[in-house]
Amino acid sequence: MNYPVWYVPGIGGGLLIAIIAILHVFVSHFAVGGGLYLIYSEKKGLREKSPGILKFTRDHARFFLLLTMVFGSITGVGIWFIIALVNPAATSMLIHIFVFGWAAEWVFFVVEITAAFFYFYTFGKISARLHLQIGWLYFAAAWMSLFLINGIIAFMLTPGSWLENGNFWAGFFNPSFFPSLFFRTCIALMLAGIYGCTTAAFTKDETVRLQMTRFSGKWSLGALLGSIPFAVWYLYSLPEQAQALVLGKSPTISAAFIWGIFSVVLLLILILTTSILWPRLNRRMIALGAMVCALISFGAFEWVREAARRPYALNEIMYSNMLLKEDQQKVAEQGYLNSARWVPAEAKSGNDALISGHEIFVHQCYACHSVDGLNNDIVALTATMSHTALSSYISKIHRLRYFMPPFFGTEAEASALASFIVAGLHGKPVAPPAAAKDAGSLAFDQHCGSCHAVDDLLPAVDGLEPAEIQEMLETLDELSDEMVPFEGTEEEKAALIRFFHEGGVAVDSVEPNQVDGGMVFEQNCSACHSAEELVPFFESLTLDDIRLTLETLDELSDEMVPFEGSESEREALVRFLFQGEANVDNGGAGDLQPALVFEENCTICHEAAVAVDYFESATAQEITETLASLDELSDEMVPFEGSEEEQKALVRFLQNAQGDS
Structure with missing residues (x-):
């Protein structure tokens, strides 16, 4: 809201962050664990007095230096660059909260590079003892860098x-600091071994290749x-x-x-078979395959960790769209467009819903x-939604989908956003004329259409x-x-x-008798009375x-108030208390008795x-169709000739087995 948005609609900033970040952490964790690996690899060569192992260690150190100090440094700068573009608000807040933590990390990073x-x-070129001490200095600085960054990253998910x-x-x-630190340390060490297997696979000395x-x-x-117990601890610290x-x-x-678990299992199999049991199998393609498995597994962990913060960038502080949780009420009152600093005046005017909606979408x-695009494509996700359905969904989006931020803004702005998506992106009409929307399809749009298409649900309720229902x-x-019980009116x-x-046939209106009288009784009366x-x-x-009694309940007792439900709910309750809804016609007018309709029209035969x-x-429905085609059952009968109200009453009589009334 206080920063402009770098808008690349076909890609999405989140995807760019994910690509750069996963590649960086895959190398940066190697930079931590690889330091300790080099120390013990060198010690192994010295202990066994093996020039081949020492040469392997030196070659691996060259690969280590180039990968971590060049590629790792470039992608590290790349992360700062991309997060500052995509989410400058969260980046700024993290810098301000942990400014001394960042400063300390940069000091350790300088020591790490130098070492x-x-x-x-x-x-x-120097004594082995001094050389190993330099290695230990490097590892200590690298691990302290991990220690400091871990605290800040863990804060984003568990601010405590x-x-x-x-x-x-x-x-x-914070609550996830230590489980995250120990888990990442184990992962860093594991990656060091995987990288070591890769260097070994490219080693020409067969004896050294098998040994290493x-x-x-x-x-x-x-x-x-x-890492397994720390992973479980980490999960339950969230x-x-x-x-x-x-x-x-x-x-x-x-x-x-699931992808992460699958790749870890495959990686475990490769480690056991091609590295420990049968090291001769560790050829270049096998080693690179293990690297890919490690990248997928660690990438899956990082992606899951990032996604688990949803809907926040900083948990319970700032949503992923740079809006502060504490500002929601204020923005709802003022309107988002009036509160945001980086939207054009044309969008704030509200004269063009598509322009206003586009700005809201961007922000x-x-x-x-x-x-x-590839990242949560809004076009694909809203393909079946109407303007009505989408407007309703936007207003309650966080309640229905916790991992999505709540909408910040007014009802008019929610409608404008829906207009941009429905008309601007899909080219569909914004909303049908009011008269064209029947009560049933309108209720479907408002309460179901955001996630379901009519044709998808009809088979589930057929019959x-x-x-x-x-x-x-x-x-x-x-x-x-992911669903909640129906929350609309009766x-x-x-x-x-x-x-x-x-x-799915249009329902022109809601008839009072369709409201469940028993449900109305339960909601309004059952707290004090039984049926x-x-x-x-x-x-x-x-x-x-009964109607009069419901309107004057306060005269019966000081502890009661007149019935406060809608007209339809009142009529449903009246029928319920009248002891037999079948004695009241579907329109709720008068005292039309279904048994009397049967007697007048059917009892002759x-x-x-x-x-x-x-x-x-x-x-x-079947009874109604039968009454309309009685002449097809027998030449001696004619289709039911009574009024629509009488027909409905007769249907209810026949369906509800009122023959003994």
Whole structure:
């Protein structure tokens, strides 16, 4: 909000950070573990008085120096460059919070570079004892660099008590500091062994190749096995939400996690077989394959760790789109466009929803979504969503998808963002005329359309009765952790039930009798009363008497208030208390009795018990169709000729087995 956004829609800044960061940490951790590996490789050569092993160590030191000091340094600068472009707000905050930590790390980095050059260029030219001391100096400086950076990186995910006191040390020694430090140290040592196997595979001396392959394999295996308890500790040091994302709440994170586990297992097999048991198998392609497995596994870990912070860049402090958590209420009141510093006046005016929506997308969505790109492509993700569905989804996005930041802004700005995505990116109409949207499809758009297409859901509800669909809507969280029970009004629920029950056919309006009277009773009355207590009280009253009673409950008791639900909910409750909804017509007008409709239209030829038995397993739709085509069943019958209200009452009579009433 306080910084401009570097907008590269087809790629996405997050993907660029991931590519550079994973390559850098793969080398920088080698820079830590490789220092200790060189010391013990040299000690092995000295102990065994092996010129071949010492030559191997010197060659490996040259490779080590070039890779870590050149490629590692360039990618290190690259990380600072890319994070400053993609998320300058989070970068600035980390610098300000840990300025002395960064300064100390840079001091150790200078010592690390100096010691690395001295180690290589004095190899074989000074005493072995002094040379090993230089190696130890290098390793100590490199590990301290890891120590300091680890504290800052861990803070981004687990700020701990810093959130309450703002103390430097509380933020640095945060809840995940030690498990992360020990895990990374083990990974650094493991990578050193993998790199050692690679150097060994390129060694011409067969004896040295076999010796150093087995040495490197044992080194890697020990470090890999040692990392397992620290990995578990690290996982359980994360916040509950982050754990949930890693363990399956987020499909993309779970996929990366699985890739990481798979590559670790494959790497373990390669270490055991080609490095320890049969070192002769450690040829160049095998060694490079092990390197790829190590890169994938470590890359998966880093990607999962970064993604587990979602929706934050700095957990509980700043969202991934550079918006501070504490500013949400203020921005909601003022509007995002009026609060942001780097949006054009044309967007702030609100005269063109597409321009305003585009700016909001750039500032609030682009941090995680590309446009027709590889990284969470917003076009693909919203392909089936209407403007209504997307507007509704945006307003509750964080509640439905914890790993996405909440929308900062007004309802009008949410609508503008939806307009940009629907019309600007997809070229679809922003919204149909109000009259064209029936209650059922509108309810679907608002509550389901953000994640589902109509055609995808209809097979799941095909053949279900309205009561079964209602039960499903009320227990959606049992079907998936990513869903919540239906949260709309009773009218919207009723319309949606009919929409599904009738196969996605338009529902022009929500009829009062579709509201579940039992549900209304449970929500409004059951805290103090049971149905068994109240139904006898109302059984001798007329519908109008019950309505009047509900409107004057405060006159019956000081502890009650008049019924406060909607008109449709009141009518549903009236029918429920009237003891038998089948005695009330679907429109809720008058005292039309289904049994009377049957008697007037059917009893000349049919007994109620026989008719009810005939329709026992039929749905309401099937009964309606049968009544409309009675002449096809018998030449002596004609299609039902009563009013629509009478037909509905008769359908309910036949479906609800009221033949004995």
